[in-house]
Amino acid sequence: MDPNGGQKVKRRNPLVHENGDFALSSLGDVDPWTAWAYKPxxxxxxxxxxxxxxxxxxxxxxxxxxxxxxxxxxxxxxxxMIAVFLAYCLLQAPSTILIRPHPALWRLVHGMAVIYLVSLTFLLFQKRDDARQFMKFLHPDLGVELPERSYGADCRIYTPENPTSRFKNLYDTFFDEFVLAHIFGWWGKAILIRNQPLLWVLSVGFEFLEFTFRHMLPNFNECWWDSIILDILTCNWFGIWAGMRTVRYFDGKTYEWIGISRQPNIMGKVKRTLGQFTPAQWDKDEWHPLLGPWRFLQVLTLCIVFLTVELNTFFLKFCLWIPPRNPVIIYRLILWWLIAIPTIREYNSYLQDRTPFKKVGAFCWLSVAICIIELLICIKFGHGLFCNHTEAPHFLKF
Structure with missing residues (x-):
């Protein structure tokens, strides 16, 4: 398949795997109207x-x-320096599995992931107070100690003595910024994982992690109705449902692309241009965690890395004094989502590969490396920071 032309898209990825890199030589001729975008x-x-x-x-x-x-x-x-490195990655970095909307976009994301990795490595070698003050270079509001909100201080649903609202606790929790984060986050995760049972394992698993570390992070101290009803059964369920509806929509489409120059009218050309920002094909990822012991461990590794990345978000903002609404948190989540798109595709291709000698893709390697460095920062900067770190985790008590 070419990225803009008129050949029918096959279900298998058309990219050629050579020496661990994905070559674009099999893309064929591009559409005359967009050929300029694919010339080096x-x-x-x-x-x-x-x-x-x-x-x-x-x-x-x-x-x-x-x-x-x-x-x-x-x-x-x-x-x-960052701009020069990103420009190099944009032009010369190896291409990935993904080709939409343009292979250069994913080469740019690869460069951003490398910069994030080396920046975390630099931060790892600093003292905790110096690292907190260093965050001011990213945003002027950082570097100031912030109070952590505890969601489990008052778990009453009905508060008649409150002058503002008799359902003040429910109102504050429902209109918290984390509600939208849950919904859109699980919508995006559903598009990445494309497997509903695995998504529910991750959803329930993270709630267990919150319950486990609630003695260390006040942010994890939630009421039972917040954790079970609002998070799992409402926000997470709606995000997973919407994400799987999106997956079924793209999975049911017929992928036969016709170039922009061959469209009969202006509306057809506009629709084809917008279609460039949709998947060129849709692979139904098959994880099969019960296929065997080794496959079970491989899928379990994916879940562990996934949950660790989510857990790092809360520990990083606690250790580095980053408020939840600060743009730095949003930028990190967006970057992780961009990294996760090719990472999941590469890892699933790695699991389906039957060749005797194989290796994970570049994005898989970067994702694990970033996750490890983030975890090391949380461990190093967390020494002496958690007043109840010696208490037995609640999950073990349970």
Whole structure:
């Protein structure tokens, strides 16, 4: 299949696997209207980037470039370094399984994942207080200790003495920012995993993790009706239901793409252009955790990494003083979702591969590495931070 042309899409991925990298040589001819987007033009973009660096750095006028303070110069230098690396990944990094809307997008995500990994590694080697103050470079509101909200302080549903509302506890919990996070989060996870039993294992498993670590994080101290009714049976269920409806919609479509130039009218060209942002094909991932002991361990590993990444979110914001509504939390979640899209595809392809010698894809490797570094940061910065860390976990008590 070509990314824009008129060949019928097969159910199997058309990319050729060579030496552990996914080559795009099998894509064939592209549509004439979009052929310009698939021509490399690496030298031209290199020269354009060099001109931009000359302008931004003041290389031709060093007197002006040295007029600012050291902190500003360092910030600009770091951002320029990141931009150069992302530009390299955009043009030269190996392509992934995914080709929509353009292979370059996923090469860019690969570069962002590498930058996030090395940034976490740098943060791991800092002291806790220094790391907290370093977060100010990402957002000026960070670096300040924040009170943690406990959701289980008052579990009464009906509070007649409250002057604002007799259902104040229920109102505050239902209109908390985590409600939308639960719904959209599980919608996205359903699109990634595409297996309803496995999704429910992850949903219930994370609630058990919250119950286990509630003695360490006040944020996990929830009421029973919040954890069971609002989280599992309402928000998570609706997100999983909506996500699986989306999965069934794409799974039931006939994937026969016709190039933009061959569309008969303007509306057809517009629809085909928007269709470029939808999957080129839809693979029904088959996990089969009960296929055998080894497959069970492989799927269990996926669940452990998945739950650890979610758990890291709460411990990182607690250790680094990041409030829930800060954009840094949102950026991390968006980045993780972009990383998870090719990661799940690569890992499922790895499980289905029957060749004797195989290796996981680059995104799988990066995801596990990032998860480990995040966990190490939580462990290192959490020493002496949790007042009840010596108490037996509630899950063990249960």
């Amino acid at each position: 033009r690496t030298i031209s973009l290199l020269l354009i980037g060099a001109c931009f660096l000359i302008w931004a750095s003041g290389a031709l006028d060093p007197e002006i470039s040295t007029g600012g303070d050291v902190v500003t110069s360092v910030k600009r230098g770091v951002w320029a």
